[in-house]
Amino acid sequence: MALYNDTVMEHFMNPQNVGELENPDGTGTYGSPVCGDMMQIQIKVEDEKIVDAKFKTFGCGSAIASSSMATSMIIGKTIEEALELTNKEIIKELGGLPAVKVHCSVLADKAIKNAIYDYAMKNGKVYAALEGYDPNEDEDEHDHDVPEEE
Amino acid sequence: MRNVYLDYSATTPVKEEVLQEMIPYFTEKFGNPSSLYDKGLESKEAVDNARAQIGALINADAKEIFFTAGGTEADNWAVFGTVDKLKEKGNHIITTKVEHHAMLHSCQFLEKQGYEVTYLGIGPDGRINLEELEAAITDKTILISVMMVNNEIGTVQPIKEIGKIAKAHKILFHTDAVQALGNIPIDVKDLGVDMMSMSSHKIYGPKGEGALYIRKGLRISNYLHGGAQENSRRAGTENMTGIVGFGKAAELARVHFDEHVKHCSELRDYLVDRILTEIPDTMVNGTMEARHPGNANITFKYIEGESILLMLNYVGISVSTGSACSSKSLEPSHVLSALGVPVEMIHGTVRFTVGDFTTKEDIDYVVENLKNIVEKLRMLSPVNAQKGW
Numbered sequence: 001m002a003l004y005n006d007t008v009m010e011h012f013m014n015p016q017n018v019g020e021l022e023n024p025d026g027t028g029t030y031g032s033p034v035c036g037d038m039m040q041i042q043i044k045v046e047d048e049k050i051v052d053a054k055f056k057t058f059g060c061g062s063a064i065a066s067s068s069m070a071t072s073m074i075i076g077k078t079i080e081e082a083l084e085l086t087n088k089e090i091i092k093e094l095g096g097l098p099a100v101k102v103h104c105s106v107l108a109d110k111a112i113k114n115a116i117y118d119y120a121m122k123n124g125k126v127y128a129a130l131e132g133y134d135p136n137e138d139e140d141e142h143d144h145d146v147p148e149e150e
Numbered sequence: 151m152r153n154v155y156l157d158y159s160a161t162t163p164v165k166e167e168v169l170q171e172m173i174p175y176f177t178e179k180f181g182n183p184s185s186l187y188d189k190g191l192e193s194k195e196a197v198d199n200a201r202a203q204i205g206a207l208i209n210a211d212a213k214e215i216f217f218t219a220g221g222t223e224a225d226n227w228a229v230f231g232t233v234d235k236l237k238e239k240g241n242h243i244i245t246t247k248v249e250h251h252a253m254l255h256s257c258q259f260l261e262k263q264g265y266e267v268t269y270l271g272i273g274p275d276g277r278i279n280l281e282e283l284e285a286a287i288t289d290k291t292i293l294i295s296v297m298m299v300n301n302e303i304g305t306v307q308p309i310k311e312i313g314k315i316a317k318a319h320k321i322l323f324h325t326d327a328v329q330a331l332g333n334i335p336i337d338v339k340d341l342g343v344d345m346m347s348m349s350s351h352k353i354y355g356p357k358g359e360g361a362l363y364i365r366k367g368l369r370i371s372n373y374l375h376g377g378a379q380e381n382s383r384r385a386g387t388e389n390m391t392g393i394v395g396f397g398k399a400a401e402l403a404r405v406h407f408d409e410h411v412k413h414c415s416e417l418r419d420y421l422v423d424r425i426l427t428e429i430p431d432t433m434v435n436g437t438m439e440a441r442h443p444g445n446a447n448i449t450f451k452y453i454e455g456e457s458i459l460l461m462l463n464y465v466g467i468s469v470s471t472g473s474a475c476s477s478k479s480l481e482p483s484h485v486l487s488a489l490g491v492p493v494e495m496i497h498g499t500v501r502f503t504v505g506d507f508t509t510k511e512d513i514d515y516v517v518e519n520l521k522n523i524v525e526k527l528r529m530l531s532p533v534n535a536q537k538g539w
Contacts, residue, residue, distance in 0.1 A: 003460070012457075013464065018530055029532065033494035033539050036454065036474045036482070040532040056532035060456035060473065064530060 007095040008065045015068035017075070019054045026122070028114025028135070030107045037063045039107040041071065041115045050074050050082055055111075062097050063105040066090050070108030079116055083129040085109055151466045154512040158352075158444050158505030159301055159329060160470060164395065165354040165506075171398040172356065175390040183388050184379065197388055200397025204361055207404045208327075208346070209337040216362050216380045217393055221328040221349035223373070224362040225252040227384070228324040228345045231370035232293045233260060236322070240290035242266045246278055246307075247488040249297050250326055252347075254484070266290070272488050275437040276305025283312065287319050294323045298330035298346075302472060302485040302501055303436030304445025306334060313342030322368070328352055328360075332403035332410065333442050344368055350392065354506065355399030359392030410506060414443040417504045417513055422446045424517045429524050431535055435491055435499065446502045447472075447486075449495045452534050453527040458500055461523040467516055472499040494539050 024042035031038040037059035044052035053071040074082040087106040114135045181189030202212040218224045247269045257267045268286045316323035324345040332353040350359035376385025431451040455471030472483030482496040
């Protein structure tokens with residue numbers, strides 16, 4: 001009996017891709033310490049492919065584990081592919097999270113989107129998945145209004 | 151791996167002496183205390199003995215102790231029994247923002263039924279303001295309920311002064327003493343409380359047992375209805391093992407009170423000193439003066455409490471946190487909010503409570519591990535002392 005499964009615990013205790021890049025091509029953050037979870041992600045892009053990614057996360061076990069998993073998942077992917085990554089897929093790859101954690105602690109898809117948005121802005125790139133996207137718009141969606149019972 | 155339990159405010163292990171007292175009541179001494187033959191009377195005697203043991207711990211008469219199925223039932227009985235008894239007189243309750251949920255949620259339930267509830271705030275020392283209390287009293291006020299010792303920050307309320315105010319206004323005064331029992335001196339007569347909630351499993355007794363002290367001469371409505379147990383005040387066949395265990399635990403708490411307080415406060419102070427001096431960007435929440443002897447509530451800035459808890463658990467250390475992420479409701483601690491701790495810091499707060507079985511080696515083990523864990527999590531964190539929040 002444990003709060004998290006072994007995969008989640010492994011990514012929490014030994015997170016992959018921790019830190020900051022020296023010259024990142026894009027930086028994105030999502031969440032805030034006030035909400036209890038905040039993630040920063042940086043990407044290195046070569047030929048439209050994410051060749052490296054690093055993260056820093058303030059948050060609970062699932063926030064850290066999902067950050068580790070998400071960065072592992074996007075390295076080697078094209079920008080277009082990375083933009084399609086959903087929290088659902090990250091959670092699936094982690095082998096599931098407690099229901100109460102799903103809404104508030106998985107920030108990776110937004111943080112990745114924000115990092116790519118930053119890269120697109122700096123390099124004058126246009127991606128269909130980012131059309132009309134505003135990195136600050138969805139903050140309210142990150143709410144804590146979930147039912148108590150699982 | 152070493153196992154270090156530092157969550158004695160959550161619950162305590164049953165002491166061996168307590169367990170030994172309980173065991174015969176599972177098997178050979180199984181009589182129902184309501185039965186009139188010897189086997190029943192033997193059980194009745196044991197219940198009355200436990201009642202006296204608990205009374206002795208708080209300077210109450212045995213007859214003023216009524217057994218319940220824990221602290222939560224005691225709180226519920228005190229509140230619902232009082233409002234029902236005094237429904238003709240008024241509909242206003244005064245309590246605090248930092249009560250246990252057993253009290254807060256009972257009050258919130260009553261608000262939905264049309265009752266008025268005033269929730270007093272606390273100062274930086276964790277205590278309510280007595281003038282504010284007095285100002286909140288109306289001619290409709292029927293109950294004041296203020297917890298004696300806070301379960302999260304261990305701060306102690308000025309119960310005697312509150313008792314005087316309640317008495318001057320002829321208002322019933324209840325206190326939740328679940329965390330206080332066995333940890334600070336309690337004399338119900340001197341404190342002037344009308345009702346007081348207690349729990350067995352916080353003082354090395356079994357879970358599922360508690361008691362409500364009701365001052366002699368005071369009659370509130372019953373909460374559980376049924377048989378004539380507990381002098382017809384609380385129905386249900388007695389939880390014999392629970393009652394006998396609670397009684398023995400209370401006796402041990404009374405006899406060993408001074409050494410318990412000394413042992414816990416020395417180790418707690420050692421823990422706090424080491425953390426504050428050896429780990430940067432840490433702070434203690436709530437005053438250290440007249441505090442629960444085992445309680446240390448500490449904020450580790452720039453990191454999150456559930457992560458700390460998980461990593462401590464990984465090395466065999468048990469603590470609790472005020473972080474929203476660790477609670478099912480995802481709400482940060484209402485106590486730390488009331489104390490004025492910024493939300494981002496509440497998330498990084500850990501409660502350590504030491505107890506009778508804690509050793510100095512345990513504390514050293516905890517501090518050494520904490521140092522590594524805090525450093526590791528700060529490496530992971532996008533916020534830090536240089537960048538700020």
